[in-house]
Amino acid sequence: MIDLHYVATANGMKIAIMLQELGLDYRVINYGLFEGEHLTAAFKRINPNNKLPAIIDHDPAGGGDPLPVFETGAILLYLAEKSGRFLPAGPRDRAVAQQWLFWQMAGLGPMHGQAHHFLRYAPDGQDYGKTRYANEALRLLKVLEYRLAQADxxxxxxxxxxxxxxxxxxxxxxxxxxxxxxxxMADWVERVGARPAVQAAVAGKDTAVPPEYLQKHAVLTPEQWSNMFGEKLLAASDLR
Ligand SMILES: N[C@@H](CCC(=O)N[C@@H](CS)C(=O)NCC(=O)O)C(=O)O
Incomplete structure (x- = not known):
């Protein structure tokens, strides 16, 4: 059994998809980000970075105590290695898969994350940040298009x-x-989206993205702001 400590965002969805693809037994523990439900000492023991998602594998590869794993790239690699699936076996193909995984983790994810922050959440103004991250988000999609024009x-x-x-x-x-x-990219979006496991994750009653996470311009209460980007978030790093 795997516990999936989850929020229905792009990062959460990566792991919901993988667990569906593997057909593993898992239970979803949902957290409200706006409510700051992840900013607790209990969750910090699972992920010292207080970010979602994270997993606890109660039947870990190699045996022993339940194993918590955080960072979506590390979780995907852990599950791929444990199951022997969705990571090519040969060193050449495996290097290619890992290079694109790390590109997502270090490039597309963080840069799109900042673009979402500046364009959807930040107070009015902020033109430098908006332009910087909108450009970088677009540039990274051009890189993706270049790759997907070469390979399915x-x-x-x-x-x-x-x-x-x-x-x-x-x-x-x-x-x-x-x-x-x-x-x-549009073809690949459709190809991946047509996979039954992907559809199950996207439509899952515990894993589907709720409408409040899809607002183009989110207006947060002061408390929600503090949980997401302000004092409460910062204070979580001092939790013991
Ligand atoms: N690099 C991390 C990013 C995780 C992340 O930023 N998660 C967001 C949700 S998508 C989160 O927990 N945000 C809450 C916060 O920053 O307090 C990963 O891939 O696991």
Whole structure:
């Protein structure tokens, strides 16, 4: 059994997809981000970074105590290695899959995350930040289009690199990027989205993205702001 400590965002969706693909037994523990439900000492013992998602594997690879794993790239790699699936076996193909996974983790995810922050959440103004991250978000999608014009999937075959990337591309419209301008990417979005496991994760009663996370311009209460970006968030790093 795997516990999935979850919020229905692009990062959460990566792991919901992988667990569905693997057909593993898992239970979802949902957290409200706006409510700051992840900013607790109890959750910090699972993820010292107080970010979602994280898993606890009660039957870990190699045996022993239940194993908590955080950071979506690490979770995907852990589950792929444990199951022997969705990560190519040969060193050459495996390197390609990992390179695109790390590209998502270090590039597309954080840069799109900042674009979402500046375009959807930040107070009015902020033109430098808005332009900087909107440009970078677009540039990274051009990189993705370049790759997907060469191959049906990021690693040639469907892998954890696609699972990491697909949910973020799905959020591009929220930062005013129309992906129909990228034909190879639009086909890949459909191809990945047609997989039964992906559809099950997207529509799952515990894993579907709720409408409040899809608002183009989110207006937060002072308390929600503090939980998401302010004092409460900062204070979580002092929790013991
Ligand atoms: N690099 C991390 C990012 C995790 C992350 O930023 N999660 C967001 C939700 S998508 C979160 O927990 N935000 C709440 C916060 O920053 O307090 C990963 O891939 O796991």
């Amino acid at each position: 999937y990021l690693a040639g075959e469907y892998s954890i690199a696609d699972m990491a990337t697909w949910p973020w591309v799905g959020g591009a419209a929220l930062i005013d990027i129309d992906i129909t301008q990228f034909p190879a």
